[in-house]
Amino acid sequence: MICQNNGTLQASGLSQALVGTLLKEWGFDGYVRWLRGLRGRYRLRRDWTIDFLHERFNIKQVTEPASGKSSIFVAYKYKKLVVDEKHLHVVDHHDEKEDHGGGTNPLFEFVPATSGMFLWLKFPLQYHKDYHHLVETRSPSEARTFLSDRLWKGLLDSGVLFRPGFVSKGGARKKGIKLAIRLRF
Known part of the structure; x- marks a missing residue:
């Protein structure tokens, strides 16, 4: 010791x-x-990161700063990301069929950092198109692990460097239906 x-x-x-x-x-x-x-x-790097998210998603503020709580922002699908061999392009896009709910289901949420150098994106898995089917065939915890592993692998395969949130929280995946990614800006 x-x-x-x-x-x-x-x-x-x-x-x-x-x-x-x-x-x-x-x-x-x-x-x-x-x-x-x-x-x-x-502060500048945080603002650039949030501006980047605003350019690629339909971001809505769901809490007002006057309430005494931190502002929570929710991202909805709005713009389509097109990836070719080496470039990422953003195209204005809104397709009701592709949104799995007409664009009303949140993709992720975040609270702008007021200190430090990290922005946490939290993903509500209950809105994922496969979540309810997975819960019918396995436990909610297994469904969450399956979807989060698919997300991590997809990000890695796309060349995106990230850190799963559970790594920063002591290594344990918390119960619940949200998973998190910690972005450094």
Whole structure:
């Protein structure tokens, strides 16, 4: 136990020396200036990521900031992504038959990050076209695992780098019918 604490909780001497030297050179005001610049860069990258989602999906805000809760945004199918050998193209598209519900079923939801560098996309699986059929033939947990594994494989096959949400939550897949992807911006 003591060896583990020393190995994982204490910073190395080199990193402590580097931070000490930076703080001595920059001073407190320099450190605060650096933090403000970092905050601005992350805000810009977050906004670019959200703008990218708005360009490709029909995004609706479902909670108002005045309610005291964070704004939740829900994405619906609106634009079609066309992939050729090396490029991803966005085409304005709305096909009632392809939407499996006329475009009323959410694809994913997210809350814009207010700190940090991650945006969590949560996918409500109950709206997936295969979910109810899968639940008839297996448990809800098995259906969720099947659909999430299919999503992860599809993303990997498309060359998209991602991290399944359950990896960031201690390695356990939570019960329920939502799965999550943690995007870094």
